[in-house]
Amino acid sequence: MSGRRKAEVKASPLSIIGTGVSYIALCLAALAALALVVVPMLTGSQTYSVLTSSMAPKYAPGTFLVVKPTPFEELSVGDIITYQIESGSPAVITHRITSVGVNQAGSRTFTTKGDNNSIEDELPVEEIQVKGKLFYAVPFVGFIANGLGNSDRGAIAQWGAVALMGYGVVTLVRGALAKKRNDDDASPESPTK
Numbered sequence: 001m002s003g004r005r006k007a008e009v010k011a012s013p014l015s016i017i018g019t020g021v022s023y024i025a026l027c028l029a030a031l032a033a034l035a036l037v038v039v040p041m042l043t044g045s046q047t048y049s050v051l052t053s054s055m056a057p058k059y060a061p062g063t064f065l066v067v068k069p070t071p072f073e074e075l076s077v078g079d080i081i082t083y084q085i086e087s088g089s090p091a092v093i094t095h096r097i098t099s100v101g102v103n104q105a106g107s108r109t110f111t112t113k114g115d116n117n118s119i120e121d122e123l124p125v126e127e128i129q130v131k132g133k134l135f136y137a138v139p140f141v142g143f144i145a146n147g148l149g150n151s152d153r154g155a156i157a158q159w160g161a162v163a164l165m166g167y168g169v170v171t172l173v174r175g176a177l178a179k180k181r182n183d184d185d186a187s188p189e190s191p192t193k
Helices: 013-043 141-148 150-186
Strands: 046-049 064-068 080-084 092-102 108-113 130-138
Touching: 013 046, 013 064, 013 130, 013 150, 046 141, 064 080, 064 141, 080 108
Parallel strands: none
Antiparallel strands: 046 064, 064 130, 080 092, 080 130, 092 108
Protein backbone atom coordinates (compact mmCIF):
# COMPACT_ATOMS: atom_id res chain seq x y z
CA MET A 1 0.00 0.00 0.00
CA SER A 2 1.10 3.48 -0.62
CA GLY A 3 1.43 6.12 2.08
CA ARG A 4 -1.45 8.17 0.75
CA ARG A 5 -3.68 10.04 3.11
CA LYS A 6 -7.42 9.90 2.95
CA ALA A 7 -9.15 13.09 1.96
CA GLU A 8 -10.27 15.03 4.99
CA VAL A 9 -13.99 15.49 5.34
CA LYS A 10 -14.82 19.12 5.99
CA ALA A 11 -17.49 19.93 8.52
CA SER A 12 -20.50 21.69 7.11
CA PRO A 13 -21.31 25.20 8.37
CA LEU A 14 -24.54 23.83 9.82
CA SER A 15 -22.60 21.20 11.77
CA ILE A 16 -20.21 23.84 13.13
CA ILE A 17 -23.09 26.10 14.16
CA GLY A 18 -24.91 23.16 15.78
CA THR A 19 -21.81 22.22 17.77
CA GLY A 20 -21.30 25.83 18.86
CA VAL A 21 -24.92 26.21 19.95
CA SER A 22 -24.72 22.91 21.79
CA TYR A 23 -21.64 24.00 23.74
CA ILE A 24 -23.17 27.39 24.57
CA ALA A 25 -26.35 25.65 25.77
CA LEU A 26 -24.27 23.28 27.88
CA CYS A 27 -22.36 26.19 29.46
CA LEU A 28 -25.59 28.10 30.18
CA ALA A 29 -27.20 24.99 31.66
CA ALA A 30 -24.16 24.41 33.87
CA LEU A 31 -24.24 28.03 35.07
CA ALA A 32 -27.98 27.77 35.74
CA ALA A 33 -27.51 24.53 37.70
CA LEU A 34 -24.72 26.17 39.68
CA ALA A 35 -26.73 29.31 40.52
CA LEU A 36 -30.11 27.66 41.09
CA VAL A 37 -29.21 24.34 42.70
CA VAL A 38 -25.58 23.88 43.73
CA VAL A 39 -24.86 27.23 45.45
CA PRO A 40 -28.12 27.22 47.46
CA MET A 41 -27.44 23.62 48.59
CA LEU A 42 -23.83 24.33 49.57
CA THR A 43 -24.67 27.51 51.50
CA GLY A 44 -27.77 26.13 53.24
CA SER A 45 -29.87 28.78 51.53
CA GLN A 46 -33.57 28.58 50.77
CA THR A 47 -35.15 29.56 47.47
CA TYR A 48 -38.29 31.60 46.91
CA SER A 49 -40.15 33.17 44.00
CA VAL A 50 -41.40 36.75 44.02
CA LEU A 51 -45.19 36.76 43.57
CA THR A 52 -46.06 40.46 43.99
CA SER A 53 -44.66 43.77 42.78
CA SER A 54 -43.88 45.11 46.28
CA MET A 55 -40.13 44.99 45.54
CA ALA A 56 -40.38 46.01 41.85
CA PRO A 57 -38.75 47.00 39.60
CA LYS A 58 -35.50 45.35 40.80
CA TYR A 59 -37.23 42.23 42.18
CA ALA A 60 -40.31 41.99 39.97
CA PRO A 61 -42.76 39.08 40.03
CA GLY A 62 -41.08 35.95 38.71
CA THR A 63 -37.70 36.73 40.25
CA PHE A 64 -36.01 33.71 41.85
CA LEU A 65 -34.54 34.61 45.27
CA VAL A 66 -31.80 32.77 47.11
CA VAL A 67 -32.04 33.61 50.82
CA LYS A 68 -29.11 32.72 53.06
CA PRO A 69 -29.57 32.18 56.80
CA THR A 70 -27.91 35.10 58.60
CA PRO A 71 -27.54 35.69 62.35
CA PHE A 72 -30.25 38.10 63.48
CA GLU A 73 -27.73 40.44 65.16
CA GLU A 74 -25.84 40.86 61.86
CA LEU A 75 -28.88 42.22 60.01
CA SER A 76 -29.15 46.00 59.65
CA VAL A 77 -31.03 48.82 57.94
CA GLY A 78 -30.96 48.41 54.17
CA ASP A 79 -30.73 44.60 54.19
CA ILE A 80 -33.41 42.68 52.30
CA ILE A 81 -34.79 39.87 54.42
CA THR A 82 -37.34 37.10 53.97
CA TYR A 83 -39.55 36.54 56.97
CA GLN A 84 -42.66 34.64 57.97
CA ILE A 85 -45.81 36.74 58.05
CA GLU A 86 -46.74 34.89 61.25
CA SER A 87 -44.30 32.79 63.23
CA GLY A 88 -44.72 29.13 62.22
CA SER A 89 -46.68 29.98 59.07
CA PRO A 90 -45.22 28.95 55.68
CA ALA A 91 -46.22 32.26 54.05
CA VAL A 92 -43.29 34.66 53.73
CA ILE A 93 -42.54 38.22 52.64
CA THR A 94 -39.27 39.60 51.28
CA HIS A 95 -38.86 43.29 52.16
CA ARG A 96 -36.11 45.76 53.06
CA ILE A 97 -35.29 46.68 56.68
CA THR A 98 -36.01 50.39 57.16
CA SER A 99 -35.37 50.69 60.89
CA VAL A 100 -34.34 48.72 63.97
CA GLY A 101 -36.34 48.94 67.19
CA VAL A 102 -37.01 47.20 70.46
CA ASN A 103 -40.28 45.61 71.60
CA GLN A 104 -41.77 45.78 75.10
CA ALA A 105 -39.82 42.69 76.17
CA GLY A 106 -36.57 44.41 75.18
CA SER A 107 -35.97 42.23 72.11
CA ARG A 108 -34.64 43.68 68.86
CA THR A 109 -37.21 44.07 66.04
CA PHE A 110 -37.20 45.36 62.47
CA THR A 111 -39.52 47.63 60.57
CA THR A 112 -39.68 46.61 56.92
CA LYS A 113 -41.05 48.00 53.69
CA GLY A 114 -41.31 46.86 50.09
CA ASP A 115 -39.25 49.09 47.77
CA ASN A 116 -42.35 49.69 45.63
CA ASN A 117 -44.71 50.27 48.58
CA SER A 118 -45.57 53.75 49.84
CA ILE A 119 -45.85 52.78 53.52
CA GLU A 120 -43.92 50.54 55.89
CA ASP A 121 -45.26 47.13 56.90
CA GLU A 122 -47.75 47.31 59.76
CA LEU A 123 -46.17 44.85 62.22
CA PRO A 124 -42.56 44.72 63.40
CA VAL A 125 -40.52 41.64 62.50
CA GLU A 126 -39.09 39.57 65.34
CA GLU A 127 -36.09 37.22 65.26
CA ILE A 128 -38.17 34.02 65.21
CA GLN A 129 -39.84 35.11 61.95
CA VAL A 130 -36.66 35.77 59.93
CA LYS A 131 -35.67 33.09 57.41
CA GLY A 132 -32.56 34.93 56.18
CA LYS A 133 -31.01 37.70 54.12
CA LEU A 134 -31.18 37.97 50.33
CA PHE A 135 -28.01 36.38 48.92
CA TYR A 136 -28.76 36.90 45.21
CA ALA A 137 -31.65 36.98 42.75
CA VAL A 138 -32.19 35.62 39.23
CA PRO A 139 -34.86 37.36 37.12
CA PHE A 140 -37.70 35.38 35.47
CA VAL A 141 -36.65 31.94 36.78
CA GLY A 142 -39.27 32.19 39.52
CA PHE A 143 -42.00 31.67 36.91
CA ILE A 144 -40.56 28.22 36.15
CA ALA A 145 -40.17 27.44 39.86
CA ASN A 146 -43.79 28.46 40.49
CA GLY A 147 -44.91 26.21 37.65
CA LEU A 148 -43.15 23.27 39.28
CA GLY A 149 -44.86 23.91 42.60
CA ASN A 150 -43.25 24.05 46.03
CA SER A 151 -43.52 20.35 46.86
CA ASP A 152 -41.84 19.07 43.67
CA ARG A 153 -39.32 21.86 43.15
CA GLY A 154 -36.45 20.35 45.16
CA ALA A 155 -36.62 16.88 43.64
CA ILE A 156 -37.06 18.21 40.11
CA ALA A 157 -34.12 20.60 40.56
CA GLN A 158 -31.88 17.77 41.76
CA TRP A 159 -32.87 15.46 38.90
CA GLY A 160 -32.44 18.35 36.49
CA ALA A 161 -28.91 18.94 37.78
CA VAL A 162 -28.09 15.22 37.38
CA ALA A 163 -29.51 15.26 33.83
CA LEU A 164 -27.44 18.34 32.92
CA MET A 165 -24.28 16.75 34.28
CA GLY A 166 -25.07 13.55 32.36
CA TYR A 167 -25.60 15.55 29.18
CA GLY A 168 -22.25 17.25 29.75
CA VAL A 169 -20.43 13.94 30.19
CA VAL A 170 -22.07 12.46 27.08
CA THR A 171 -21.18 15.56 25.05
CA LEU A 172 -17.55 15.45 26.20
CA VAL A 173 -17.21 11.70 25.48
CA ARG A 174 -18.79 12.08 22.02
CA GLY A 175 -16.44 14.97 21.24
CA ALA A 176 -13.38 12.98 22.38
CA LEU A 177 -14.44 9.93 20.33
CA ALA A 178 -15.06 12.07 17.23
CA LYS A 179 -11.63 13.69 17.63
CA LYS A 180 -9.97 10.29 18.00
CA ARG A 181 -11.78 9.01 14.89
CA ASN A 182 -10.70 12.09 12.90
CA ASP A 183 -7.10 11.71 14.11
CA ASP A 184 -7.10 8.01 13.16
CA ASP A 185 -8.53 8.81 9.71
CA ALA A 186 -5.95 11.55 9.15
CA SER A 187 -2.89 9.47 10.14
CA PRO A 188 -0.91 7.98 7.22
CA GLU A 189 -1.38 4.31 6.64
CA SER A 190 1.63 2.15 7.35
CA PRO A 191 3.19 0.55 4.26
CA THR A 192 3.05 -3.23 3.95
CA LYS A 193 6.04 -5.37 3.16
